[in-house]
Structure formats: C-alpha cells, structure tokens
Amino acid sequence: MRPEDLLRPSPRGLYCPVGDFYIDPTRAVPRALITHAHSDHARPGHGEVLATRETLDLMALRMGPSHAGATQAIGYGESLDIGGVRVTAHPAGHVLGSAQFALTWHGCSIVASGDYKDAYDPTCTPFVPVRCDVFISEATFGLPVFRHPLAADETAKLLNSLQVFPERAHLVGAYSLGKAQRVMALLRAAGYDAPIYVHGALAAISAYYAERGIALGEIRPAADAPKAAFAGAVVIAPPAAITDLWSRRFPDPVTAFASGWMRVRARARQRGVELPLVISDHADWDGLIAATRATGCTELWVTHGAEDALVHWAGAAGLGARPLHMVGYGDEDAEAPPEPASEAPAVPPEDAA
Amino acid sequence: MxxxxxxxxxxxxxxxxxxxxxxxxxxxxxxxxxxxxxxxxxxxxxxxxxxxxxxxxxxxxxxxxxxxxxxxxxxxxxxxxxxxxxxxxxxxxxxxxxxxxxxxxxxxxxxxxxxxxxxxxxxxxxxxxxxxxxxxxxxxxTGSLRVGASARLAKTAVAALGDLPPDAVELVWPGLAPPYLDLFAWVEGRAGRPETDDPAPFRPVMLAHAVEPGDFGTLDPADFAAEWKWDGIRIQAVAGRAADGDRVVRLYSRTGEDMSAAFPDLCEALDFDGALDGELLVRREGRVQSFNLLQQRLNRKAVTPRLLKEFPAHMRAYDLLVEDGEDLRELPYAARRDRLATLVMRLASPRLDLSPEVPFANWTTLAAARADPAAAGAGVDSEAVEGLMLKRRDSLYLPGRPKGPWWKWKRDPHTVDAVLMYAQRGHGKRSSFYSDYTFGVWTAGAEGEVLVPVGKAYFGFTDAELKEIDRFVRANTVNRFGPVREVLHTPDQGLVLEVAFEGLARSTRHRSGVAMRFPRIARLRWDKPPREADRLEQLEALLREG
CATH class of the missing domain: 1.10.3260.10 (DNA ligase, ATP-dependent, N-terminal domain)
Known part of the structure; x- marks a missing residue:
C-alpha cells in the first residue's frame, strides 16, 4: 500500500478515504478533523467536527454555537478509531488548542501537523514531534531568511520604545486569535503590569484564554477608555485596524506589528509599520527543518507557503518530498483585510486581520 | 555595532x-x-x-x-x-x-x-x-546605506543632548572631526565650546515667512526694501585663509551641506574674505537660465569640462554676513546692503553680481511689479523670478525663521485641473488616511480619450479636505495594489483636483513626458465633472513658453 491510500490531497482539503473524513477542509464536508480555530482551517457548515475542546470552544466563539451539526472533543494524547484508522491528537504549539493529527493504518503512519511552531509560547501547549512515515508540514516561512529571533527580545524592543516615547500610544497589530494573547503574555512575562487596551475583536477570545487559566493580566476595552489613558499605553488590535480608521482615536501613535513577515524590511514598510516585531506563531526555517527531522519521516509533504524551498531542502537531505499545492490556506497576517465601508465602527467584523 | x-x-x-x-x-x-x-x-x-x-x-x-x-x-x-x-x-x-x-x-x-x-x-x-x-x-x-535622517537632524539630536539650540552644533561643526570627543564633552557640560580653526565655516541662514494678503495692512511699506526672489538654490559662499596660508572657499547649502566640490568654477571666482548669502544660478550669455538647467549641475558624480562650459554657475548675492573677519550680522539690513554693494563692485567678477532692489512706493505698485517682473526691472531674467522678498531695513541677520523681519511673496503658481487616479496611504500620523495622490490629465489615446498621470501631491489640503478625499477614495476604489488604491476616474465620475505647481520640466521618467515642481492640492473641485479637467496639451504649451 501507499501512503496516498490513507491520506491524499483533494480540492476540499486533505482527505482520508479509509475513514471518510477530511482534515481542515476548505469547504463544508460531512466529517472534518480541525487542527485549530484560525478561519482558513476552521470553517463553518461541517456535519461532524472532531477537534480539541479549546478549538471547538473557539470555533463556537467565532462562528456561533451552530457552526457544525455535531462536535466531538479529543484531548492531546487521546486516540480514536475512525473506520479502522487510528487517529491521535498531539499538541502543535501554534495557538491555544492547536493539534496535529497522527493517522495510523496497516503499519503506515502519517502526521498532519496543521500550523505549528517549536518556539516558546506561554499561551499554548508546546509542540511535540511525533514519529511517522509521512510528515505533512506547512511552509509559511519556508525560506532560510526566516529565522525568528527570540520573542522575548522583540518584546524588549516594544518596552524600550515605550520608554523612549512615554507620551505616545503603542498600537500593536496582532492577529486576534493567538498572536494577540501571546503578545499580552510576553509583556507580562517581561514584567509589564500596566493595563493593556484591546480592540473589540480581541475581547471575547482574550477572556476565553483567561478562563482557560492563561494569565494575561488586566485587559481593558480601548473603546471605553478616555484619550488620556493611551499615553504610553499598549493597545492591541487586529493588523488591519492599526493603520486604518480605527487608529485615528489615538494621538500620534507608534504603530507596531507582531508578525513573522516583519523580518523582511520591504514587507514592514509596505504595511506602514514603524516598529516591526518579529513574533510568529509559525515555525521558522530552522524550526521546519528541526521538526521534520525529529519525526524521523522518510517522506515530507508540504501543504502551503514557500513549498519549493522546503521540498528542495528535503530532497537534498535524502527525504522523499512533494508539494501538495493546497489552496485556501494562508497565514493569518497576510489575509486581505475586509474594510468597513462606513466611518470608524467601534468593532470591525471578526477576522479583520 | x-x-x-x-x-x-x-x-x-x-x-x-x-x-x-x-x-x-x-x-x-x-x-x-x-x-x-x-x-x-x-x-x-x-x-x-x-x-x-x-x-x-x-x-x-x-x-x-x-x-x-x-x-x-x-x-x-x-x-x-x-x-x-x-x-x-x-x-x-x-x-x-x-x-x-x-x-x-x-x-x-x-x-x-x-x-x-x-x-x-x-x-x-x-x-x-x-x-x-x-x-x-x-x-x-558596500556604500549603499541610506540613513533615514539628514545630517542636520543628527546634529540637532546632539544639540538636544545638552538642551542647546539646534544651530549650536551646526556653528562649531566645520572645525570638528570624528569621533567628536570635544563636541560631546561640550554638549554634556564637561568642557568648553570647541574652538573652530576652520577658515571658512558655515553660518546658519535667515529664512522668511510667506506673507499673506491680510498681513499687508499691518506692514508699513516705508520700513521695507524689496528684491526679486530668484528661482535658484540658496547658497552661502564663505572664503578665508587657513593657518598655513592656503585660501579656502566653500559653498554651503542653506542647511550647511558643503556643495563646493560640484562648483569649482564659482569657488575659483570668489576672491574675497568673508561670508556671502545669495542665490546659485546658471547664467549664460548675460541671462539667468531656468531652474531645470541648474539641476544639470546638481547630484553629479563628476564635474566635466562640458558641464562647466554649458551650465556656468553664478552667484547673485543679497547679503553679507562677514567681511575681513568682521561679523556684520548685528548690523541692520540697510548697512549690510551698502557693504555688500561696495564689495560686489570691488570684486567685479563676471560670476558674482548684486541682486537688485525693486523700488516701490506702496503695496499696490509692488503688486504690479510682482505681476510683471519684466516691466519692473527684472528684464531678461524675469523668467527666473519666482516672486519678491521683503526685508525690513532695520532687520538684523538672525538664524532660523523669525517672524516679522523678512517676508517672501511668491508669484501666483500655475494651476491645472487634474483627475484623481490613484491614492496611497500616508505615513505616521497620516497612516490611516489615503493622503498621497496621483493625478492625471486627458490626452488622446489609441482608443479615445485617456487620462495620463502627470504628478503626485501629498499636501496643500486642509485636515477637513483630507477627510473628504479619504472618504471618497474608500467609497470609489476600483483596484488595490498593496497600499495603493486606484479610484474611479471616468469622464463622468471621479474627483477633480485643482493642482498648483511652480514649474514644469520635460521628463523621460514620466509617461506623460512632463514633471511638475512642487505640486500641491489647491482646491477640490467637487463641482467639476472629470471630462472638463485639463488636457496634456495645455501643459505642453506651458513647457514651450518656459
């Protein structure tokens, strides 16, 4: 048998014909395994959804409780039999609740890792490499120029800027699920204990993180605060909001953006960022390679991102490698921002990132 | 590092x-x-x-x-x-x-x-x-570092260390060398002011405010002298003798950048000891040439004999700050002007002349001179006149831009009605606004009338107008290219901008073949349909006149 008999790319996403289910399908399907709650991986309208408790809760929070016909939670390390295929969930370290799914069937094992990172993140369970024959990896930052610095050092840049410009609001663009809460946790870990102001799109998710025991300190809605409160304050908002209508309420803000893309100057300049913070929830080049090696796989399938470079590396390293050319997945920071047509609404639509 | x-x-x-x-x-x-x-x-x-x-x-x-x-x-x-x-x-x-x-x-x-x-x-x-x-x-x-700050700004930052005025560092700068230990010691109060032994140091220049029509009621014509405002580059020519006896002549821009290397012809011709303030021009066959020709001499790596011959540099002096070691900046304008006139006459250099005064009895006659410089004494040089300067006869030479002693009264700019085509987000405080506008005028294309971009402007409008344009851009976007939006611009729908500009030059870098100097948004013409905006031919006619 071939690994493709167990799992193969299809127009709707990765499909397992043996168990008749999809992983992170881009369209509504009868049965879906969802690796994490970002909108390019978790879509509404599926019949049955299997995911971690946190992913299911976050999906309900973002898409409403009736986003799927039925849901089932699976914990890290737990296994299920689906039509003869053994499915096990493992932590992916991407955002709260993110999972990799290991599929085994007739002695063949495939790990679909979703989005993952191997860097320190106090807001989610760390990534664990899982032994397998075929490792399916993303390659969002799959070029050797992407080597993310320590997130703590990037946080120090932000704190330093707060010192140099104590009268200016520091507006940090961060994706509303995961990145925003990670930035909060990083600031707290660095000893920053002032209230952090947030855009409306982040409030509910941040509250959920806190509910799950992830300490984010005092979070206040920016909408309710008087202008004077923003002097020297950190304000976190979805990336699209920091240079758009919403940002006009802040006098002379420093605009920062927390994203792996900030490593490349042209990308930072294009977005009009004054303080780029290279903080990423995706593995960098070294991380992709280390993760692949740690699985002991003989074959690497690359779903999306800079597939060519990673496939080239794998070939040179003696692995079978193929790009899957999957469409419909992006990295959350690069999504085209939907823009409100009218003047400055207090809360832009969800996913305004 | x-x-x-x-x-x-x-x-x-x-x-x-x-x-x-x-x-x-x-x-x-x-x-x-x-x-x-x-x-x-x-x-x-x-x-x-x-x-x-x-x-x-x-x-x-x-x-x-x-x-x-x-x-x-x-x-x-x-x-x-x-x-x-x-x-x-x-x-x-x-x-x-x-x-x-x-x-x-x-x-x-x-x-x-x-x-x-x-x-x-x-x-x-x-x-x-x-x-x-x-x-x-x-x-x-690799020599390809572009510093995101000017030299002047860096010196201002050093001055800020010791709460000194921005010009303080500029004044002592010419005598200093890296790593500037004496400079830092001084601004931090650990040592005295570094003594410059530079024989030709830069002095901070005096700048003028733009005069508004309402100002004239408060100004007495008898207090002022008027001169033409020349469309060249403000320079300060400083000459002296070094300790070893060598003559040193330097040309500085108004911000103190040393431009001497690009103008050896002019440096050679300035045989005096002191500091002159004036305008750098190209003068050929007894006639001041347009700014476009002066630009041929700027930003060149090598000064070739051909360049020197075709575009001879000239200085038209209008102030004298230092003469033979004597600082004249504390004297009134009228006294400095007398000294300047005597010096220029004595030097009798073909590359140096005196910027003439424009006689006037009252503001009305001066307005007439501004409207027609050729008839008011500027003669063949009138095309290089970009307005008038008004200087109080009793004004001392003060660094910076003090309000009151000097005024500039520019000629009315050219204007064109153009159609907004693209808008780009601004930076800093304007990062949430579409504040950089590319505009075009009509011309005949292969398939009928088309708009061709003729320039870009990012100021001239009020804050309220910026909000209006921003709202228009967002509501009428037809295409997006990163931070740039293409906005609706058909003969019947779109926004007409009245663009003011100082001059026009031929350009091979622009599709339209013309480049504007100092374009800015003068008015929003919500009343005007795009089809009634101006045509490229009208701009080309202006080129021929110039």
Missing part, C-alpha cells in the same frame, strides 16, 4: 522628525565614546567605507549556503545585503566570537586592512553580529 545598527533600523521606519531626534539623542546618551562619535560620523556622511563590492558579499554567502536556497531567498527579499544578513548561518559555538564587534573596531581595522584579508575579516564580523548588525555592516561596507 549591533546597537548602532538597531538605531539605523529604527530610523528607517520612523517617519516623524521629532521622534527621529529623540531616537538619536537617546542613542548618543546611552552610548560611550568613541562609538557614538563614529556613529555620528556615519549618520552625517562624514564616514564612509565602501570597501566591498557586491560580488564579494555574494561569494561569501555562496560558500555558506545552498545556492538554490540563496537564489530563492534573494528573489523573495530583493536586496542583497538584507538577504545575506538574514540567512547568514550561525557559526558553530566553538568558532563564534565571544562578543559583537564594535563600530570603532570595524572602522579601525578597515583603515589599514590589506584587500586580500577583507573576505575573512568581513566573515568574522558577520559571525559576531546579529541580523540587524549584519544588515547595517553590509550596507555600510
């Missing part, structure tokens, strides 16, 4: 002038000598070490990375120094330098490093630096 690199990096992203000053002042405060002095030298362009060619950098990275991965990365990043800085592999722990190299170590070593040792030395430095440090070093060493 890492800290200096971090400063350069931050300056490149920071749009605000005051914020840049703060960042630099903060760096100077926190960094010891001589590192900060060398950094200041790099920021002001006094230090350049373009030792390495891109080929060397490429060779270094090829030895260390997979060529295919390098090619993919370079293709993605688009900048050699940045690509190499980002993908430079960390050396094994054993071979890693225990600390990053200092800027002073790099500058010191490069001064007498044999060329064959450069690759090894450069690689060792790159091993020791972080990615921003590598980026800055590679930019410096």
């Amino acid at each position: 890492n800290r200096f690199a971090a400063l350069l990096d931050r300056l490149a992203y920071e749009p605000g002038r005051n914020a840049k000053i703060r960042l630099m002042a903060d760096y100077f405060r926190a960094t010891p000598d001589p590192e900060r002095g060398l950094a200041l030298a790099a920021l002001t362009g006094a230090l350049s070490f373009a030792n390495a060619k891109p080929g060397l950098i490429r060779a270094l990275i090829m030895e260390r990375t997979d060529p295919v991965l390098f090619a993919m990365s370079y293709d993605y990043v688009g900048d050699l120094s940045e690509t190499v800085a980002l993908m430079w592999p960390a050396p094994p722990a054993a071979g890693r330098p225990d600390r990053a190299p200092l800027l002073s170590e790099i500058v010191g070593a490069l001064a007498d490093l044999p060329k064959r040792d450069l690759p090894t030395q450069l690689a060792a430095w790159l091993d020791g630096l972080d990615d921003t440090g590598r980026w800055a070093l590679l930019k410096l060493i």
Whole structure:
C-alpha cells in the first residue's frame, strides 16, 4: 500500500478515504478533523467536527454555537478509531488548542501537523514531534531568511520604545486569535503590569484564554477608555485596524506589528509599520527543518507557503518530498483585510486581520 | 555595532522628525565614546567605507549556503545585503566570537586592512553580529546605506543632548572631526565650546515667512526694501585663509551641506574674505537660465569640462554676513546692503553680481511689479523670478525663521485641473488616511480619450479636505495594489483636483513626458465633472513658453 491510500490531497482539503473524513477542509464536508480555530482551517457548515475542546470552544466563539451539526472533543494524547484508522491528537504549539493529527493504518503512519511552531509560547501547549512515515508540514516561512529571533527580545524592543516615547500610544497589530494573547503574555512575562487596551475583536477570545487559566493580566476595552489613558499605553488590535480608521482615536501613535513577515524590511514598510516585531506563531526555517527531522519521516509533504524551498531542502537531505499545492490556506497576517465601508465602527467584523 | 545598527533600523521606519531626534539623542546618551562619535560620523556622511563590492558579499554567502536556497531567498527579499544578513548561518559555538564587534573596531581595522584579508575579516564580523548588525555592516561596507535622517537632524539630536539650540552644533561643526570627543564633552557640560580653526565655516541662514494678503495692512511699506526672489538654490559662499596660508572657499547649502566640490568654477571666482548669502544660478550669455538647467549641475558624480562650459554657475548675492573677519550680522539690513554693494563692485567678477532692489512706493505698485517682473526691472531674467522678498531695513541677520523681519511673496503658481487616479496611504500620523495622490490629465489615446498621470501631491489640503478625499477614495476604489488604491476616474465620475505647481520640466521618467515642481492640492473641485479637467496639451504649451 501507499501512503496516498490513507491520506491524499483533494480540492476540499486533505482527505482520508479509509475513514471518510477530511482534515481542515476548505469547504463544508460531512466529517472534518480541525487542527485549530484560525478561519482558513476552521470553517463553518461541517456535519461532524472532531477537534480539541479549546478549538471547538473557539470555533463556537467565532462562528456561533451552530457552526457544525455535531462536535466531538479529543484531548492531546487521546486516540480514536475512525473506520479502522487510528487517529491521535498531539499538541502543535501554534495557538491555544492547536493539534496535529497522527493517522495510523496497516503499519503506515502519517502526521498532519496543521500550523505549528517549536518556539516558546506561554499561551499554548508546546509542540511535540511525533514519529511517522509521512510528515505533512506547512511552509509559511519556508525560506532560510526566516529565522525568528527570540520573542522575548522583540518584546524588549516594544518596552524600550515605550520608554523612549512615554507620551505616545503603542498600537500593536496582532492577529486576534493567538498572536494577540501571546503578545499580552510576553509583556507580562517581561514584567509589564500596566493595563493593556484591546480592540473589540480581541475581547471575547482574550477572556476565553483567561478562563482557560492563561494569565494575561488586566485587559481593558480601548473603546471605553478616555484619550488620556493611551499615553504610553499598549493597545492591541487586529493588523488591519492599526493603520486604518480605527487608529485615528489615538494621538500620534507608534504603530507596531507582531508578525513573522516583519523580518523582511520591504514587507514592514509596505504595511506602514514603524516598529516591526518579529513574533510568529509559525515555525521558522530552522524550526521546519528541526521538526521534520525529529519525526524521523522518510517522506515530507508540504501543504502551503514557500513549498519549493522546503521540498528542495528535503530532497537534498535524502527525504522523499512533494508539494501538495493546497489552496485556501494562508497565514493569518497576510489575509486581505475586509474594510468597513462606513466611518470608524467601534468593532470591525471578526477576522479583520 | 549591533546597537548602532538597531538605531539605523529604527530610523528607517520612523517617519516623524521629532521622534527621529529623540531616537538619536537617546542613542548618543546611552552610548560611550568613541562609538557614538563614529556613529555620528556615519549618520552625517562624514564616514564612509565602501570597501566591498557586491560580488564579494555574494561569494561569501555562496560558500555558506545552498545556492538554490540563496537564489530563492534573494528573489523573495530583493536586496542583497538584507538577504545575506538574514540567512547568514550561525557559526558553530566553538568558532563564534565571544562578543559583537564594535563600530570603532570595524572602522579601525578597515583603515589599514590589506584587500586580500577583507573576505575573512568581513566573515568574522558577520559571525559576531546579529541580523540587524549584519544588515547595517553590509550596507555600510558596500556604500549603499541610506540613513533615514539628514545630517542636520543628527546634529540637532546632539544639540538636544545638552538642551542647546539646534544651530549650536551646526556653528562649531566645520572645525570638528570624528569621533567628536570635544563636541560631546561640550554638549554634556564637561568642557568648553570647541574652538573652530576652520577658515571658512558655515553660518546658519535667515529664512522668511510667506506673507499673506491680510498681513499687508499691518506692514508699513516705508520700513521695507524689496528684491526679486530668484528661482535658484540658496547658497552661502564663505572664503578665508587657513593657518598655513592656503585660501579656502566653500559653498554651503542653506542647511550647511558643503556643495563646493560640484562648483569649482564659482569657488575659483570668489576672491574675497568673508561670508556671502545669495542665490546659485546658471547664467549664460548675460541671462539667468531656468531652474531645470541648474539641476544639470546638481547630484553629479563628476564635474566635466562640458558641464562647466554649458551650465556656468553664478552667484547673485543679497547679503553679507562677514567681511575681513568682521561679523556684520548685528548690523541692520540697510548697512549690510551698502557693504555688500561696495564689495560686489570691488570684486567685479563676471560670476558674482548684486541682486537688485525693486523700488516701490506702496503695496499696490509692488503688486504690479510682482505681476510683471519684466516691466519692473527684472528684464531678461524675469523668467527666473519666482516672486519678491521683503526685508525690513532695520532687520538684523538672525538664524532660523523669525517672524516679522523678512517676508517672501511668491508669484501666483500655475494651476491645472487634474483627475484623481490613484491614492496611497500616508505615513505616521497620516497612516490611516489615503493622503498621497496621483493625478492625471486627458490626452488622446489609441482608443479615445485617456487620462495620463502627470504628478503626485501629498499636501496643500486642509485636515477637513483630507477627510473628504479619504472618504471618497474608500467609497470609489476600483483596484488595490498593496497600499495603493486606484479610484474611479471616468469622464463622468471621479474627483477633480485643482493642482498648483511652480514649474514644469520635460521628463523621460514620466509617461506623460512632463514633471511638475512642487505640486500641491489647491482646491477640490467637487463641482467639476472629470471630462472638463485639463488636457496634456495645455501643459505642453506651458513647457514651450518656459
């Protein structure tokens, strides 16, 4: 048998014909395994959804409780039999609740890792490499120029800027699920204990993180605060909001953006960022390679991102490698921002990132 | 070097002038000598070490990375120094330098490093630096560093360290050299003011405010002298004798940049001792040429004999700040003017003349002169007149832009009704606004009437107008290209902008073949349908007149 008999790319996403289910399908399907709650991986309208408790809760929070016909939670390390295929969930370290799914069937094992990172993140369970024959990896930052610095050092840049410009609001663009809460946790870990102001799109998710025991300190809605409160304050908002209508309420803000893309100057300049913070929830080049090696796989399938470079590396390293050319997945920071047509609404639509 | 690199990096992203000053002042405060002095030298362009060619950098990275991965990365990043800085592999722990190299170590070593040792030395430095440090070093060493701050701003930041006025550092600067230990000691109050022995130092210039129609009611014509405002470049010519007896002549821009090297013809002709304030022009066959011709002499790497012959430089003087060691800046304008007239007559140089005064009885007659300079004494040079200068006869020569003693009264600008085609987001405070506008005029295309872009403007409008245009752009976007939006511009739908500009030049870089000087948005013509906007032919006619 071939690994493709167990799992193969299809127009709707990765499909397992043996168990008749999809992983992170881009369209509504009868049965879906969802690796994490970002909108390019978790879509509404599926019949049955299997995911971690946190992913299911976050999906309900973002898409409403009736986003799927039925849901089932699976914990890290737990296994299920689906039509003869053994499915096990493992932590992916991407955002709260993110999972990799290991599929085994007739002695063949495939790990679909979703989005993952191997860097320190106090807001989610760390990534664990899982032994397998075929490792399916993303390659969002799959070029050797992407080597993310320590997130703590990037946080120090932000704190330093707060010192140099104590009268200016520091507006940090961060994706509303995961990145925003990670930035909060990083600031707290660095000893920053002032209230952090947030855009409306982040409030509910941040509250959920806190509910799950992830300490984010005092979070206040920016909408309710008087202008004077923003002097020297950190304000976190979805990336699209920091240079758009919403940002006009802040006098002379420093605009920062927390994203792996900030490593490349042209990308930072294009977005009009004054303080780029290279903080990423995706593995960098070294991380992709280390993760692949740690699985002991003989074959690497690359779903999306800079597939060519990673496939080239794998070939040179003696692995079978193929790009899957999957469409419909992006990295959350690069999504085209939907823009409100009218003047400055207090809360832009969800996913305004 | 890492800290200096971090400063350069931050300056490149920071749009605000005051914020840049703060960042630099903060760096100077926190960094010891001589590192900060060398950094200041790099920021002001006094230090350049373009030792390495891109080929060397490429060779270094090829030895260390997979060529295919390098090619993919370079293709993605688009900048050699940045690509190499980002993908430079960390050396094994054993071979890693225990600390990053200092800027002073790099500058010191490069001064007498044999060329064959450069690759090894450069690689060792790159091993020791972080990615921003590598980026800055590679930019410096290939001579392609663009500092996100002017030399003047860097000097202002040094002055800010000691709460000195911005010009204080400018005044002592010509006598100083890297690493500027005496300068920092002075601004920090640890030593006296550095004495300059420069025989030809720059003096901060005096600038004028624009006069508004309402101002004339409060001004008495009898208090003022008027001169033509020339469309050239403000320069200060300073000449003196060095301690060793050599003559030194320098031409400074109004911000104190030394421009002497580009104008040897003019320097040679200035045989005096003192400091003149005036306008740099190109004068041919007894006639001042347009600004476009003067531009031929600017930003040239080499001054060729052909350039000198075709575009002879000329100075039209209008003030005298120092003569034979005597500082005249404390004298009233009228007295300085008498001294200036005597000096210019005595020098009798074909490359130096006196900017004539424009006689007038009252503001009405002066307005007539402004409207028709040719008839009011400017004669053949009238095309190079861009308005009038009004100077109080009793005004002292004060640095900066004091309000009251000097006024500029520019000619009415040209205007064109153009159609908004593209809008781009601004920076800093304007980052949430579409505030940079590309506009076009009609011309005959292959398939009928089309708009061709003729310029770009990002000021001239009020805050309220900016909001209106921003709202229009958002509601009428037809296409997006990154931060740029194409807006609706059909004969019947779109926004007509009245654009004011100072002049027009032929340009091969613009599709329309014309380039505007100093374009700004004068009015929003919501009342005017785009089909009634102006045509390219009207602009071309203006070119022929000029």
